[in-house]
Amino acid sequence: MSPAPGQGGAVPMPTQNRTLRFTDEQKAQVLERTDLVALVSRDVPLKLSGRSHVGLCPFHEEKTPSFHVTPRRWQCYGCQRNGDAFQYLRDKHGLTFVDAVRQLARDAGIELHSQTSARPVASPFTRALTFAERHFAAQFEAPEASAVRDYVFKTRGLTAETARRFGLGYAPAPWATLAQGLARERLAFDAETLGLVVRRPKTDGHYDFLRNRVTFPLRAPTGQLLGFAGRFLGTESAPKYLVTPESPLYRKREHLYGLDVTRAAIRSCRVAVLVEGYFDVHCLFQVGVQEVVALSSTAITPSHVAQLVAAGAEEVVLLFDGDKAGLAAIESAARALLPSSLPARVASLPAGTDPDDYALTHGEAGVRRLLADAQPLSVALLHRLLPEGATAGLEVKLKARKQLAAFLALLPEGFTRAAFLTAAAAHFGVPEAALVI
Incomplete structure (x- = not known):
């Protein structure tokens, strides 16, 4: 077994207490502070290619690199394994999930206090998001929101079942209906971190980030609530769509x-x-x-x-x-x-x-x-870069060739790059060598 990255390369002993729990904020904080590219680079030589770093997969034998690492996720397009920093330590070094969290927390200088309850108390972030979801749902059903429901059901053509399935709600126009409820629950400052409310200048008060908008809950694939988006319903100048800002739980990308x-x-x-x-x-x-x-x-x-x-x-x-x-x-x-x-x-x-x-x-x-x-x-893509194809003029082809080069640079040497280059040469009506810059 390869040594786990971290202090002295030692592999921590597996944790015996299987009831240990970490809050969503703790796990998000650890991932936020972990440089996944640096972590993986301890085991795999990586090279920047486009928006990700690429290297040979550590989980199967290959000659052409198909293992891609971004700041938050890794993915092998050969064996299809993927995950975050926690999953990498589990798959590569055999750590339990708890030990992986602890290992990365130590590396990042974060002190963790795990919960041992079999039924852990919901974190403040989860409570704030759940409160907001229930608030928006109640406002959507309120008698005074009939125009909102008309917009969803009549203008946009949704059924009540579709709206329920995706959890559509309504953020009212007044400035602080959600903020006031969160303050009563002592969740306002956690909600501020999540972008649900905004701090009023020079005060400890808050106002609602989403106002007069149909709301859409944003969830992880597991169903965990991460934030909200909202579609504006007013006539005044405002962004048509707003999404709660990135937070310890939500990353747009x-x-x-x-x-x-x-x-x-x-x-x-x-x-x-x-x-x-x-x-x-x-x-x-x-x-x-x-x-x-x-x-x-x-x-x-x-x-x-x-x-x-x-x-x-x-x-x-x-x-x-x-x-x-x-x-x-x-x-x-x-x-x-x-x-x-x-x-x-x-x-x-x-x-x-x-x-x-x-x-x-x-x-x-x-x-x-x-x-x-x-x-x-x-x-x-080729038709997008060069709509006229082989009949295009020289100047048009030269411009398209530069754009094509940027896409070729993203492709590692191998079958995909060779096949794409062959198709591009046929579309441009030139030899393959003429497209390689």
């Missing part, structure tokens, strides 16, 4: 909306449909395309890919808005998906069409036809 609800469908059909918006998830799920998740206003990352693989996806189909932003999102998605071993295709919506509207108009059968006609991501 690691979150996929709806995965807690839809992962069973993903595992069943081995496909994940990736969309951009909350209502896209709701409407596709409602019409019967339940293997769907959303990116929640961020580009796809290696962490997202790892979560989809862990959920059982063997393929991803991108279904983005049929506008310029949606087309541009294809390039962003390719940066994370092309270097992975997860096959991806792109479904094309009519220009100016959103997935939610299309689903409600055409139903499951219409969406299934779109998905069946989806083209490989590599093909969609």
Whole structure:
């Protein structure tokens, strides 16, 4: 067994008390303070490639590096193993979960006090989030929120069951309805850390971060509540969507909306449909395309890919808005998906069409036809970079060649890179050597 990283390389003895518990805040703090790249580098030589560090997998023999490490997650696209810093120590060095937490806490200089109760008391973060969820749910059902329900059920076309399944709520317009309730529960300062409320200048008081918005709970794949998003309902100038800020529990670049609800469908059909918006998830799920998740206003990352693989996806189909932003999102998605071993295709919506509207108009059968006609991501990307293909002029090809080089740089030497280069040369109408910068 390899020595665990840490003090003197010694492996701590397994903890005998299996009832030990750590709070969500403690685990989040340890992960926040752990440099996962440095941790893995003690066992595996890593090289920066794009947005992740890459090396040979420590869990199986390979000649071409397929082991990717980001600041928060690791993923092998060969053997499909993945996890966070805790999981790495468990898999690589045989530590128990408790010992892995303690090991990394010691390395980070964090003092932990574990709980031994078989029924641990909910942490303040969990209590604050649960209070907010119940508050928003109650406000959504209040008689004075009839216009809110009309927006959800009539304007957006959701059923009451869909709204219940995804936990939709309402954050009222007044400045401090949630903050006042949290203060009574002595949870205001924990809620501030989570971004649920904002400190008033020069006082100890708080006001609500989300106001006059339909709310969507943000959950981990396990169902753990992490934060909230909100869609603005007013007419005055304000961001259409707001998401509670990153916190010890919530990181936007690691979150996929709806995965807690839809992962069973993903595992069943081995496909994940990736969309951009909350209502896209709701409407596709409602019409019967339940293997769907959303990116929640961020580009796809290696962490997202790892979560989809862990959920059982063997393929991803991108279904983005049929506008310029949606087309541009294809390039962003390719940066994370092309270097992975997860096959991806792109479904094309009519220009100016959103997935939610299309689903409600055409139903499951219409969406299934779109998905069946989806083209490989590599093909969609090449058409995005050089729409005219081989007939394009020299100047246009030179510009596209520079853009193509950035994607080639993300791909390690091997079959995927060679196949992509061959396809690109055919699309550009030039020899492969002419595309290598």
